[in-house]
Amino acid sequence: MISCRHVPELRQNRFTKEWVIMATERAKRPEEMRVKREGHGPLPHYVATCPFCPGNERLAPPEVVRFSGPDNHWAVRVVPNKFAALSREGEPEWKIERSRRRINGVGIHDVIVETPDHALTTALLPQEAVKTILECYLQRFRAVSQDARVAHITIFKNHGVSAGTSLEHPHSQMIGTPVISSQVRQRLYEALRHFDEFGECMFCCMIEEELAESERLVLTSEHFVVIEPFASATPFATYIYPRRHLASFGDVSEAELADLAGVLRTTLAKLYAGLDNPDFNYVIRTAPAEVAGVKYYHWYLSVIPRLTRVAGFELGSGMFINTVLPEQAASFLRSIEAGQLSVAAADHQPH
Amino acid sequence: MISCRHVPELRQNRFTKEWVIMATERAKRPEEMRVKREGHGPLPHYVATCPFCPGNERLAPPEVVRFSGPDNHWAVRVVPNKFAALSREGEPEWKIERSRRRINGVGIHDVIVETPDHALTTALLPQEAVKTILECYLQRFRAVSQDARVAHITIFKNHGVSAGTSLEHPHSQMIGTPVISSQVRQRLYEALRHFDEFGECMFCCMIEEELAESERLVLTSEHFVVIEPFASATPFATYIYPRRHLASFGDVSEAELADLAGVLRTTLAKLYAGLDNPDFNYVIRTAPAEVAGVKYYHWYLSVIPRLTRVAGFELGSGMFINTVLPEQAASFLRSIEAGQLSVAAADHQPH
Numbered sequence: 219m220i221s222c223r224h225v226p227e228l229r230q231n232r233f234t235k236e237w238v239i240m241a242t243e244r245a246k247r248p249e250e251m252r253v254k255r256e257g258h259g260p261l262p263h264y265v266a267t268c269p270f271c272p273g274n275e276r277l278a279p280p281e282v283v284r285f286s287g288p289d290n291h292w293a294v295r296v297v298p299n300k301f302a303a304l305s306r307e308g309e310p311e312w313k314i315e316r317s318r319r320r321i322n323g324v325g326i327h328d329v330i331v332e333t334p335d336h337a338l339t340t341a342l343l344p345q346e347a348v349k350t351i352l353e354c355y356l357q358r359f360r361a362v363s364q365d366a367r368v369a370h371i372t373i374f375k376n377h378g379v380s381a382g383t384s385l386e387h388p389h390s391q392m393i394g395t396p397v398i399s400s401q402v403r404q405r406l407y408e409a410l411r412h413f414d415e416f417g418e419c420m421f422c423c424m425i426e427e428e429l430a431e432s433e434r435l436v437l438t439s440e441h442f443v444v445i446e447p448f449a450s451a452t453p454f455a456t457y458i459y460p461r462r463h464l465a466s467f468g469d470v471s472e473a474e475l476a477d478l479a480g481v482l483r484t485t486l487a488k489l490y491a492g493l494d495n496p497d498f499n500y501v502i503r504t505a506p507a508e509v510a511g512v513k514y515y516h517w518y519l520s521v522i523p524r525l526t527r528v529a530g531f532e533l534g535s536g537m538f539i540n541t542v543l544p545e546q547a548a549s550f551l552r553s554i555e556a557g558q559l560s561v562a563a564a565d566h567q568p569h
Numbered sequence: 570m571i572s573c574r575h576v577p578e579l580r581q582n583r584f585t586k587e588w589v590i591m592a593t594e595r596a597k598r599p600e601e602m603r604v605k606r607e608g609h610g611p612l613p614h615y616v617a618t619c620p621f622c623p624g625n626e627r628l629a630p631p632e633v634v635r636f637s638g639p640d641n642h643w644a645v646r647v648v649p650n651k652f653a654a655l656s657r658e659g660e661p662e663w664k665i666e667r668s669r670r671r672i673n674g675v676g677i678h679d680v681i682v683e684t685p686d687h688a689l690t691t692a693l694l695p696q697e698a699v700k701t702i703l704e705c706y707l708q709r710f711r712a713v714s715q716d717a718r719v720a721h722i723t724i725f726k727n728h729g730v731s732a733g734t735s736l737e738h739p740h741s742q743m744i745g746t747p748v749i750s751s752q753v754r755q756r757l758y759e760a761l762r763h764f765d766e767f768g769e770c771m772f773c774c775m776i777e778e779e780l781a782e783s784e785r786l787v788l789t790s791e792h793f794v795v796i797e798p799f800a801s802a803t804p805f806a807t808y809i810y811p812r813r814h815l816a817s818f819g820d821v822s823e824a825e826l827a828d829l830a831g832v833l834r835t836t837l838a839k840l841y842a843g844l845d846n847p848d849f850n851y852v853i854r855t856a857p858a859e860v861a862g863v864k865y866y867h868w869y870l871s872v873i874p875r876l877t878r879v880a881g882f883e884l885g886s887g888m889f890i891n892t893v894l895p896e897q898a899a900s901f902l903r904s905i906e907a908g909q910l911s912v913a914a915a916d917h918q919p920h
Binding site for chain 2: 226227229230232234235236301303304305318319320322323372374375376380382383391393395396397400401402404420424427499501502522526527528530531534535536
């Protein structure tokens with residue numbers, strides 16, 4: 219075999235127009251991307267001081283909503299974030315002083331406690347339990363969308379210290395902000411531009427291309443397609459797109475939600491098994507309520523394993539250097555068997 | 570004293586239009602932001618396997634340029650990055666396939682070795698040595714600006730593991746890319762819009778306001794102003810702005826460069842002393858060569874201490890949650906005496 223020197227390649231993210239440097243000269247094999255996680259080994263099923271463990275409910279703020287499990291105990295519950303970034307009380311008021319803009323920080327900041335078991339993580343949960351978490355997201359998303367003070371909702375999960383979590387117990391969060399961020403507006407604008415030019419949703423178009431080419435596919439299901447994006451900024455960034463055109467997560471159907479539970483669990487299980495339980499974030503990206511029905515935007519869920527560090531070049535240019543080609547990452551993840559993890563989960567059930 | 574509950578506040582970055590949540594409810598005192606650094610204690614002055622230590626020059630690619638010190642040995646030298654993100658050979662060629670854009674990764678990726686002493690850091694260097702580093706930046710910036718294949722240049726430093734560095738020896742980097750990133754274009758566009766509307770550089774306007782109000786000033790000199798920005802996204806982000814309107818770093822004067830050496834050293838020394846040698850990145854942000862002379866843009870140097878982790882909310886919305894008010898950070902940094910560090914540096918000189 220002749221070892222061939224690859225010239226690096228710049229690829230443009232069609233949705234943000236940002237360029238990513240695929241530095242294949244520095245390329246690592248996917249297995250090399252495993253990162254030793256900070257902290258501890260296996261977690262206990264129950265921690266006496268954990269505000270999210272069953273029996274300690276008084277340590278968290280009063281419950282907003284709960285979903286019951288088969289045993290009539292809670293399976294998933296929502297509480298306001300005790301250290302909320304935004305205040306639930308008051309009305310947002312713009313203060314404008316020359317080029318300075320301020321708004322008082324009014325909004326909703328919830329914590330979704332995903333399971334009573336302190337030791338579990340989504341990859342190890344049964345599909346039914348993941349479905350309950352997603353149902354909870356959807357219910358809260360729809361309820362908070364009715365709040366006139368909230369302009370945009372972000373649902374996200376931080377798993378592990380490098381992903382920014384401060385509590386071990388499996389949980390995710392929802393923040394409803396009184397503004398639509400500039401970053402979200404920019405994506406809406408680019409998608410609208412594409413629609414104006416080509417008369418199509420650019421996400422639908424991309425999904426069709428990726429299905430035809432298949433080299434960046436991780437898995438597909440009846441309603442979803444899981445892809446390593448063409449211009450992936452970081453190794454193993456994995457995106458779950460609904461096949462049906464839909465701008466807002468709030469309009470997802472029951473059948474889609476049930477399917478998504480399996481797809482999300484399998485995706486996270488492949489990362490768990492293939493990269494040794496990496497720290498990760500996931501985020502549901504959706505059109506804001508004010509443009510929920512538009513033809514040009516498409517909701518999705520992105521999973522970002524935190525395997526690398528952002529350095530000065532990325533901070534100072536907005537461009538990323540990625541050392542793992544998405545085609546390689548997809549091929550690696552396709553090869554990972556994720557089924558057996560659901561068996562291992564049986565040992566982890568709360569007792 | 571009555572403890573008062575602060576309502577959080579959203580502030581808009583006027584240059585990017587992005588909102589930042591100032592979560593004063595979660596506020597920490599500046600001293601609490603000190604982060605235990607990963608890794609080791611004090612570094613040795615010389616490491617036999619380090620490609621940037623004197624005598625090991627053969628371990629790095631052939632030198633591009635060197636600046637001599639008072640003893641006629643090299644003080645600062647530039648080498649191509651051995652693991653370059655871009656290839657120095659070839660011409661950039663656009664490959665366009667439907668909505669996909671690729672360019673072969675041609676460009677310049679240099680390493681600037683800042684001192685022969687493995688153990689030093691900018692905060693501990695004498696001002697003269699910092700000036701030589703800046704002179705080296707300027708010379709390389711001007712030379713690479715002549716390369717028709719390079720559209721934009723980013724000069725940056727990664728200090729410490731959480732700032733993304735992989736080599737301990739003090740160094741910075743310069744990457745010349747064949748494109749102007751979408752992020753940079755967006756900033757140019759916002760600045761142009763402001764100019765069109767108000768007939769002024771929005772940076773000059775902001776500097777004037779900050780000098781008048783003074784609560785976010787860290788220090789000022791004849792040619793520079795050091796500010797904690799009004800909508801700072803992360804704790805202690807510290808920006809050095811030239812007072813004179815100038816779009817491109819390449820047009821800086823000799824007097825300004827000499828002044829900047831003192832200002833940069835003092836700024837980094839304040840962070841070093843006040844936050845216990847935090848990991849940080851700095852970046853020179855400048856107009857691209859093609860718009861070097863414009864009235865609407867303004868170059869600057871931003872220092873970003875890496876005290877916190879980016880989590881799912883930031884990744885998924887582009888909005889940041891900052892727990893340290895810039896006014897508090899500025900007041901804290903003003904109080905830090907940075908003079909004595911130059912004395913301590915005497916112990917660290919190469920022998």
